[in-house]
Amino acid sequence: MALTPSTMLALGTKAPEFHLTDSISREKFTFENVKGKNGTVVMFICNHCPYVKHVNEEIVRLANDYRILGFGFVAISSNDVDNYPEDHPDKMFEYARKLNYPFPYLYDEHQEVAKAYQAACTPDFYVFDDADELFYRGQLDDSRPKNGIPISGRNIREALDAIRNNQAPPKIQKPSMGCNIKWKS
Incomplete structure (x- = not known):
């Protein structure tokens, strides 16, 4: 596991379609299907990824709190499942059900969507406004595994x-920090 920061896609970027x-x-x-008003x-x-496992409960809370306020949520996994079988879509299904994900959990088999978003790590967060323009990108909050800071979702909530x-x-x-996306060779 290599600790990797977000690449910080330029603010104002139109949401890449998928x-x-x-x-x-x-x-x-598609982005059109998941976007909120x-x-x-x-x-x-x-x-x-232990960084995703660390924040999973908060991203579920966050989605449940803000979906009712007109925000759409989607999660995407772009990892190479040949080398990381725990990230296979069948396991994604089990994981999403166990954690009660209130949003679609999409599989980016060809990694084209991760490249379009310039995603670098998991978790990596992108907030688009009602015009589908990038408004925020980066960390959920300052909490990381074992740093003692409580998970709050503060940065995304703000x-x-x-x-x-x-x-x-x-x-x-601030950039998100986590495991690097597992790119195919």
Whole structure:
């Protein structure tokens, strides 16, 4: 596991489109299908990463708190499942059911979506406004495994609240940190 920071895609970037299969319902989803009327959170996660495991309960809480406020949520796994079988779509299904993910958990088999978003790690978070423009990217909050800081989702929550209140994007946007995306050779 290599600790890797987000690449910090440029603010204002239009949300890259995707057409991926949900590991839960087996239906195809696009950005258009998952977006909310007020904005959308795109999360790059996986099953095996300890940094994702550390924040899983908070991302479920976050989605449950903000979906009712008009925000869409989607999680995408782009890891190479040949070398990381725990991230296979069948395991994604089990994981999502166990954790009660209230959002689609999509599999990016060809890793094209991760490349389009310039995703570098898991977890990696992207918040788009109602015009589908990147408003925030980076960390969920300052908590990391074993650093003793409570998980709060503070940074994403502040970004979503700023959208709701027609405020500017947060001035300080820290990269997320986690396991590198497991790219295919």
